[in-house]
Amino acid sequence: MHKQEAIKKLKDHNYKLTPQRELILDIMLNQQGYLSVREVYERVKEVFPQVSIDTVYRNLSLLKDINILNETTIGNNIMYVMRKEIHNHTMRCLKCGKIFELDICPLELWINQIKDFEIVDHKIEIVGYCKDCRSNKN
Amino acid sequence: MHKQEAIKKLKDHNYKLTPQRELILDIMLNQQGYLSVREVYERVKEVFPQVSIDTVYRNLSLLKDINILNETTIGNNIMYVMRKEIHNHTMRCLKCGKIFELDICPLELWINQIKDFEIVDHKIEIVGYCKDCRSNKN
DNA sequence: TATTAAATAAGAAATATTTCTTAATTAAGA
DNA sequence: TCTTAATTAAGAAATATTTCTTATTTAATA
Incomplete structure (x- = not known):
């Protein structure tokens, strides 16, 4: 998301x-x-x-409400990240073959902690059984 | 890690x-x-x-000290997970080709949140530049 | 520039997390 | 079984996070 898009969303x-x-x-x-x-x-x-910390809470929550940020809660901590437009992270069903997009990147919570490695790209592939197939695998 | 190993560590x-x-x-x-x-x-x-919550804090921290658990902090929340023995998660350097093991699985923080999919396996591949090569890519 | 609804800072209040103190209990080895 | 150092529960204290109230300020539009 570019800044101008985000500002347009606010105005809208x-x-x-x-x-x-x-x-x-x-x-x-x-x-x-x-x-x-x-x-x-x-x-x-x-x-x-x-600045009041309340201002930060209010604005982050507002940016989430208009789909600029994604919010997640770990324990009691609220965390935010820019919404992804391109999903490189998928779940593939072993039975029906359907591809489901993960709307979160599990790596994002960790990416800041990796200090000794300059990340260029990454890929996550999950395989298993989707909702429809898990109860009927044969 | 099996339970008996963990108990042996405690005794030791x-x-x-x-x-x-x-x-x-x-x-x-x-x-x-x-x-x-x-x-x-x-x-x-x-x-x-x-049970006192202090007992939980004390024991989780102790299990971390003797390398049974891994600890991480998100915001101010302390979280724990069993240490992994088999690392399916690697970082590969694009220059020297060295493979570095990730001692955490970024998916673990999320895995409990995925309700509609039965996960059988997953793989994470990170590529980039390691400490030694990042300042000297040519 | 004037108007006004939205946004702000400040401070307090409500929760939640983490650590500490103390007295009582208990696991493990002698 | 006895001894003892380790462990526990309980409660308080210290810290941190999140939400709320109110009076003031301000961005955007007319």
């Missing part, structure tokens, strides 16, 4: 483009992988030291 | 095998993917309603 929903909101969007646009609310907050504070 | 470190500790070990042995401290606590409580 009659949301204003405040400096804090724009910065949060920039942070997410320039980020591979998930960020916790706190991590985003820390980065926003570098530019707006007075 | 002069740790006692209390019922609470054994249950926590059983829970982790029968679990694909990461569990948060709270999730483990909820399961232990089904058997020992009086």
Whole structure:
């Protein structure tokens, strides 16, 4: 997603483009992988030291509501990542052969933790049985 | 890792095998993917309603110290998973060709969330540049 | 520029997680 | 069985996360 698309989405929903909101969007646009609310907050504070963490919560949640971000919860921690447009991650059914897209990239939660390797690409392939076939494998 | 191996490790470190500790070990042995401290606590409580959450924290951390569990932190949430012996997840350097094992499976954090698909197998392949080659790609 | 609905900061409140203290209990070996 | 160091439950304390309230400010449009 490009910044202009995201801004258009905001306008379409009659949301204003405040400096804090724009910065949060920039942070997410320039980020591979998930960020916790706190991590985003820390980065926003570098530019707006007075920013309220509530502002960060509100904006991340809003960006999720209009499908700019994906949200996930680990324990009690809310985390966000830019929505993917291209899905390289699929689940293939061993019986019917249907391909299901994973709307999350499991690697994204980890990608920031890999320090000693410059990742160029990755691929995830899951095989198994889909909802329809799992009860009727023969 | 089999249960007897884990128990031997405990003995080797002069740790006692209390019922609470054994249950926590059983829970982790029968679990694909990461569990948060709270999730483990909820399961232990089904058997020992009086258990202190501190006991869960203490034991999970101890099992990590003796290399039975892997620990990771998401935000402020501590999560645990059994250590893997067989690594299906590798990073391959595009220059020197070395294979590096990933000591975590990024899928494990997600595997519990996939409800409509019965996973039989999966594979993760990451390509890029290793520490030595990233500064000297030609 | 003036208007106004949306967004903000500040602070408090509500939850949740993690750690600590203490006294009682217990697993394991003598 | 006895001894003892390890472990536990309980409760409090410390920290961290998330949500709410209110008064003020501001982006966008007329």
